[in-house]
Amino acid sequence: MTLVLAIGTRKGLVLARSADGAAWKVEGPQFLMQEVAAVGFVAAPGGGGAPRLLAGVRSEHWGPGVSHSDDLGETWVEAEAGSVVFPEDTDTALERVWQLQGDPARPGVVWAGCQPTSLWRSDDAGETFSLVRGLWDHPHRPWEPGFGGAAVHTVVTDPQDDGRVLVAMSSGGVYVTADGGGTWRPSNTGISAYFLPDPYPEYGQCVHKVAADAAGPAVLYAQNHHGVYRSDDAGATWTSIAEGLPSDFGFVMLAHPQRPGTVWVLPLEADGRRVPPGGRLRLHRSRDGGRTWSEVGTDLPDGSWTSVLRDAADVAGTGDAAAPLLTFGTRDGCVWASTDEGETFVEVATHLPDVLSVRAAVVA
Amino acid sequence: MTGPGPVAAQGVGGAAPSPARSVAVVRPAALRDVADGRSTVTVTVPTVPTVPTVPAPAAAVTVGRVLDALAAAHPRLERRLRDERGTLRRHVNVFVAGDDCRALLGQDTPVPDGAEVVVLPNIAGG
Known part of the structure; x- marks a missing residue:
C-alpha cells in the first residue's frame, strides 16, 4: 500500500509518496510555472490498477487545460482538442479549472467545476467534458465572483440517486438538481450572507466548501464565509454548528470517509484576518456531527500566519477507520499529513509555492 | 486598392492561382513540448479565391488564418495562443515581419x- 499526495501549487504539481505515512518522498514540480488549482484521483478507466490522476493547470501565458496521467504522474496526456471547451454559442472562454471530482459510485464519471462559474461532466474519466447546460442557463447566472475567482468548487453526488447532484459556488451558494443537471434550485436556507443587505437571501452566499457525511449525502457540512453549518435534509435547510470553534471563518471542510459524524475544519481568525487564530495552525475535529469540537494536531506549528485554501486539504480512506490519510497544505508551501485522524501530523514538504489543491489516495 | 491583384493577374496569363501558401510560425521554447519540438512549425494556409475587386491576394493570408491553419494541424499548440472564442491570449504576442500584430490589424x-x-x-510576473 502506498499513500500518495498530489499537491497543486501556484507554480506546478508536486507528488509525495509514503509507505507508512511517516517518511515521505517528494517529487516535482511538474507543470513548472503553471498554476495547478485542481487535482483529482479518479477510478482508472476499465477499473483496476492505479487511479487516474487529473490536473487542472493554467499558464498565465498559455491558458488553462486538464491533463491526465494513468501512471501516477510519470506521463501526462492532454486531449488533442481540449478537455473543457466552451461551446461556440456561449461566446465564453474557459479561465480556470477549480475542481476535478470523480463520482465514487459511477466509475468513468468526473465533474469539473470551472471559472467562469460552470459545471462540466465527463463520461470518459476526465478526458473530455460537456457543459452542464441546466446550470449555465440558470436565470441566477452570472453569480458574483468570489475574491479568488468565480468557481463551482464543490460537487457532491448521491450513490443512491443518479439524478441528484449538489454543487457549491463562490459566491452563489449551494444549488441542487434532482434530474441529473437539467434544472437547479438554490439550497441555502439558513446560511448567512452577512455581507449583503439581506443576510439570508435565496442565493448569493459565499459557501467555501461542502462535505458529505460518511453515512451519505443526506447529512452535509459547510464551511461558509463566516459560518459553519450542518444540514440533515440533503441541503434543504442548514443550522449553525460553529459553537465551540475559535472562529467560524475558514475555507476547509473535511468529512471522515468512514466514520459518520467525524469532520474537521481549519479555522482562520476572520474575513479581515485570514490567519490561524492566535497563530495556532490547527484543525478542529468533531466526533458528533458538529455539536462539540476539539482542537487537534499537536505537531502543528504556533506562530503560523499563513492560511489554508478550500481545496488545499483532503482525507482519503485507508481501510482502517482509525487511520485515514488526512492532509493539508498552506499558502507558505508546507504540506502536512496525518494517519491518526488528525491527532498528530508529519511535515511532508516545506518551501513549496503556495499550495492551492491537495488530494490524497491510497494505492494498492 | 482595386483591380486585379498579382495572383489574379497571373491567372489572366493562364497559370492557376496558388491554392495555398506555406507560412513559418516561430514559437518560443516554452511551447516546444507540443507537436514535434522544433522551433519553427510550417503551416499551409489556403488562399482565398481572388476576384479583381478584392485586395491583393497576399493580404488574404492573415495572422488569423495562419492560426486557423495551425489549429487544424496542431490543435494543442494553437490552443496555447488563442482561447476557444479565437481571441489571442492576453500575454501572447504575435509578430509579423517584426511588428506586433496588436499594433496593426490584430488577427486581420x-x-x-x-x-x-x-x-x-x-x-511579467514573479
Whole structure:
C-alpha cells in the first residue's frame, strides 16, 4: 500500500509518496510555472490498477487545460482538442479549472467545476467534458465572483440517486438538481450572507466548501464565509454548528470517509484576518456531527500566519477507520499529513509555492 | 486598392492561382513540448479565391488564418495562443515581419509572402 499526495501549487504539481505515512518522498514540480488549482484521483478507466490522476493547470501565458496521467504522474496526456471547451454559442472562454471530482459510485464519471462559474461532466474519466447546460442557463447566472475567482468548487453526488447532484459556488451558494443537471434550485436556507443587505437571501452566499457525511449525502457540512453549518435534509435547510470553534471563518471542510459524524475544519481568525487564530495552525475535529469540537494536531506549528485554501486539504480512506490519510497544505508551501485522524501530523514538504489543491489516495 | 491583384493577374496569363501558401510560425521554447519540438512549425494556409475587386491576394493570408491553419494541424499548440472564442491570449504576442500584430490589424494583419509569424510571450510576473 502506498499513500500518495498530489499537491497543486501556484507554480506546478508536486507528488509525495509514503509507505507508512511517516517518511515521505517528494517529487516535482511538474507543470513548472503553471498554476495547478485542481487535482483529482479518479477510478482508472476499465477499473483496476492505479487511479487516474487529473490536473487542472493554467499558464498565465498559455491558458488553462486538464491533463491526465494513468501512471501516477510519470506521463501526462492532454486531449488533442481540449478537455473543457466552451461551446461556440456561449461566446465564453474557459479561465480556470477549480475542481476535478470523480463520482465514487459511477466509475468513468468526473465533474469539473470551472471559472467562469460552470459545471462540466465527463463520461470518459476526465478526458473530455460537456457543459452542464441546466446550470449555465440558470436565470441566477452570472453569480458574483468570489475574491479568488468565480468557481463551482464543490460537487457532491448521491450513490443512491443518479439524478441528484449538489454543487457549491463562490459566491452563489449551494444549488441542487434532482434530474441529473437539467434544472437547479438554490439550497441555502439558513446560511448567512452577512455581507449583503439581506443576510439570508435565496442565493448569493459565499459557501467555501461542502462535505458529505460518511453515512451519505443526506447529512452535509459547510464551511461558509463566516459560518459553519450542518444540514440533515440533503441541503434543504442548514443550522449553525460553529459553537465551540475559535472562529467560524475558514475555507476547509473535511468529512471522515468512514466514520459518520467525524469532520474537521481549519479555522482562520476572520474575513479581515485570514490567519490561524492566535497563530495556532490547527484543525478542529468533531466526533458528533458538529455539536462539540476539539482542537487537534499537536505537531502543528504556533506562530503560523499563513492560511489554508478550500481545496488545499483532503482525507482519503485507508481501510482502517482509525487511520485515514488526512492532509493539508498552506499558502507558505508546507504540506502536512496525518494517519491518526488528525491527532498528530508529519511535515511532508516545506518551501513549496503556495499550495492551492491537495488530494490524497491510497494505492494498492 | 482595386483591380486585379498579382495572383489574379497571373491567372489572366493562364497559370492557376496558388491554392495555398506555406507560412513559418516561430514559437518560443516554452511551447516546444507540443507537436514535434522544433522551433519553427510550417503551416499551409489556403488562399482565398481572388476576384479583381478584392485586395491583393497576399493580404488574404492573415495572422488569423495562419492560426486557423495551425489549429487544424496542431490543435494543442494553437490552443496555447488563442482561447476557444479565437481571441489571442492576453500575454501572447504575435509578430509579423517584426511588428506586433496588436499594433496593426490584430488577427486581420496581413502576412506578406515570405514573412515569418513569430510568437513571443510577454515577460511579467514573479
